[in-house]
Amino acid sequence: MAYADLREFLETLRKNNQLLNYSDPVRPEPDLSSAAAATTNLTDRGPALLFDTIEGYEQGKARVALNVVGSWPNHALMLGMAKDTPVKEQFFEFAERGEAFPGRVERRTDAPWQEHTLTEGIDLFQILPLFRLNEHDVGSYIDKAIVVTRDPDDPEHFGKQNAGIYRIQVKDKDRLGIQPLAAHDIGLHLHKAEERGENLPIAIAIGNEPVISTVGGMPLAYDQSEYEMAAAIQGAPYRIAKAPLTGLDVPWGSEVILEGEIICGEREIEGPFGEFTGYYSGARSQPVIRVTRVSHRTDPIFEHLYLGKPWTEMDYALALNTSVPLYRQLKADFPEVVAVNAMYTQGLLGIISVKQRFGGHAKAVGMRAMTTPHGLAYCKVIIVDDDDIDPFNLAQVMWALSVRFHPQHDLVTVPNGSVLALDPSSDPDGIVHKVVIDATTPISPETRGHYAHEVANPSATAAWETLLKGLIT
Amino acid sequence: MTSPLDTTVCPRCEQSTVRVMTTSPVPGAWTMHVCDTCFYSYRSTEGPTATDPASFPQDWKVDPADIPGMLAMPPVPQRRG
Ligand SMILES: [Zn+2]
Numbered sequence: 001m002a003y004a005d006l007r008e009f010l011e012t013l014r015k016n017n018q019l020l021n022y023s024d025p026v027r028p029e030p031d032l033s034s035a036a037a038a039t040t041n042l043t044d045r046g047p048a049l050l051f052d053t054i055e056g057y058e059q060g061k062a063r064v065a066l067n068v069v070g071s072w073p074n075h076a077l078m079l080g081m082a083k084d085t086p087v088k089e090q091f092f093e094f095a096e097r098g099e100a101f102p103g104r105v106e107r108r109t110d111a112p113w114q115e116h117t118l119t120e121g122i123d124l125f126q127i128l129p130l131f132r133l134n135e136h137d138v139g140s141y142i143d144k145a146i147v148v149t150r151d152p153d154d155p156e157h158f159g160k161q162n163a164g165i166y167r168i169q170v171k172d173k174d175r176l177g178i179q180p181l182a183a184h185d186i187g188l189h190l191h192k193a194e195e196r197g198e199n200l201p202i203a204i205a206i207g208n209e210p211v212i213s214t215v216g217g218m219p220l221a222y223d224q225s226e227y228e229m230a231a232a233i234q235g236a237p238y239r240i241a242k243a244p245l246t247g248l249d250v251p252w253g254s255e256v257i258l259e260g261e262i263i264c265g266e267r268e269i270e271g272p273f274g275e276f277t278g279y280y281s282g283a284r285s286q287p288v289i290r291v292t293r294v295s296h297r298t299d300p301i302f303e304h305l306y307l308g309k310p311w312t313e314m315d316y317a318l319a320l321n322t323s324v325p326l327y328r329q330l331k332a333d334f335p336e337v338v339a340v341n342a343m344y345t346q347g348l349l350g351i352i353s354v355k356q357r358f359g360g361h362a363k364a365v366g367m368r369a370m371t372t373p374h375g376l377a378y379c380k381v382i383i384v385d386d387d388d389i390d391p392f393n394l395a396q397v398m399w400a401l402s403v404r405f406h407p408q409h410d411l412v413t414v415p416n417g418s419v420l421a422l423d424p425s426s427d428p429d430g431i432v433h434k435v436v437i438d439a440t441t442p443i444s445p446e447t448r449g450h451y452a453h454e455v456a457n458p459s460a461t462a463a464w465e466t467l468l469k470g471l472i473t
Numbered sequence: 474m475t476s477p478l479d480t481t482v483c484p485r486c487e488q489s490t491v492r493v494m495t496t497s498p499v500p501g502a503w504t505m506h507v508c509d510t511c512f513y514s515y516r517s518t519e520g521p522t523a524t525d526p527a528s529f530p531q532d533w534k535v536d537p538a539d540i541p542g543m544l545a546m547p548p549v550p551q552r553r554g
Binding site: 027028029055056057058061062123125126131132135136138139140169170171172173177179180181182187190191194195196197265267268269270272283284285286287 | 485494495497498499502503505507511512513514515516518519522523530533535540543544545546547548549550551552553
């Protein structure tokens with residue numbers, strides 16, 4: 001199932017009762033972000049929110065969409081699955097589709113965002129209802145846009161063209177701040193451009209169908225194209241179009257395309273900004289973008305993402321992105337790994353289920369997770385469970401932890417591991433002890449505890465689960 | 474609705490470098506202000522902790538003297554040969 005654009009996906013959500021169209025007047029601050037936070041606080045099955053009456057804008061002329069994939073039903077619908085699909089099934093489906101990488105792209109010249117063009121007197125606030133997300137953010141941010149740049153040393157290489165999501169501070173009507181970390185692909189592009197003494201052309205695509213936003217947060221190899229991964233995940237060629245000023249490939253279906261340049265050698269104070277860790281990141285000196293061309297649809301929808309104390313839309317959006325690569329890397333070494341749930345604060349905490357081969361095996365699997373590329377910056381706490389535990393079912397995980405974990409034997413502490421500097425527990429920034437909590441049942445040669453007589457479900461339980469499905473709501 | 478506050482002093486860094494960035498498409502609803510020293514921006518309709526230098530929380534202020542020395546992320550590389 002492929003959605004052409006955000007509007008088509010919102011329509012699917014509406015048909016599935018997963019879209020709340022709110023038309024009473026709202027204030028930019030604090031109503032919009034509060035509504036997004038409230039929705040994920042209330043439920044993990046909540047709707048996307050669409051606001052069309054925002055103070056200071058004509059009704060319907062400025063619209064804000066929030067929580068677009070901010071729940072499990074919405075995530076399932078993104079994948080074209082039934083909205084009640086369990087998370088574990090979504091996980092295996094997502095992992096399987098990724099195998100189809102690279103998918104094909106479909107180049108088009110008729111993008112709907114070509115409708116309106118602005119090259120002079122650009123004022124982003126007139127086009128988009130920008131607003132402050134968290135009380136102590138330095139200003140308005142754009143944090144769910146697809147940001148496209150090319151490798152200045154190899155500009156024709158399609159795979160090296162990067163499409164990712166970065167936090168962007170709106171500093172003025174046509175001036176933005178961006179956070180391209182050195183380890184990110186865009187950071188490498190900027191590094192090369194600045195070595196060459198050149199500005200880095202950039203395109204920022206706002207308001208997209210959900211698959212590219214999901215892939216934009218996925219850790220891919222440097223020369224792998226996000227568009228070819230989006231094609232694999234959606235199971236159909238991915239539509240792209242050339243942005244007119246920069247020639248960068250952007251999604252065909254976007255609402256708004258901003259184009260401009262990251263200015264060579266320029267750094268300027270940016271932040272603070274409330275981050276996905278649930279804490280603010282402080283002010284730093286960061287690169288600056290000058291926007292010189294805007295293309296947009298009539299009455300564009302500003303698709304935005306509320307970020308703050310988990311769970312927010314980001315946790316749903318990145319859940320399988322984080323879990324699946326870790327699963328595939330672990331499974332390559334240890335085929336006994338059954339599933340990986342690394343969706344807590346982007347995998348700072350992860351849960352792995354494994355069919356243990358011998359005593360101590362699970363601990364090795366847990367430590368391997370810490371040495372995967374993602375694990376180097378995350379995987380601070382790893383819980384390892386037996387294969388009878390669904391790592392996406394926290395009641396089961398907590399049960400295993402409560403009865404199968406022995407604090408004297410099952411806790412492995414790795415001192416002074418690496419972690420992302422944003423982890424507020426790291427001290428110094430970027431360094432933290434890590435732990436494997438082995439909640440698997442001890443097996444030979446590790447014989448201890450009293451695990452011989454586990455209670456099984458009554459014999460017809462599975463049949464009754466099927467029968468009762470649909471009768472219980 | 475316009476802010477009755479002093480809109481020339483930045484609530485965050487307290488420099489007199491605040492200017493009007495833009496105003497609402499529907500006239501009179503709000504004004505966006507921005508500071509050219511610390512790039513803090515705020516809307517006239519936000520509460521005093523966002524708009525008023527005296528009410529802006531001390532913890533979130535910035536000393537303009539600290540700005541030039543802030544860590545560059547990422548650092549600017551050397552130009553090639
Ligand atoms: Zn200031």
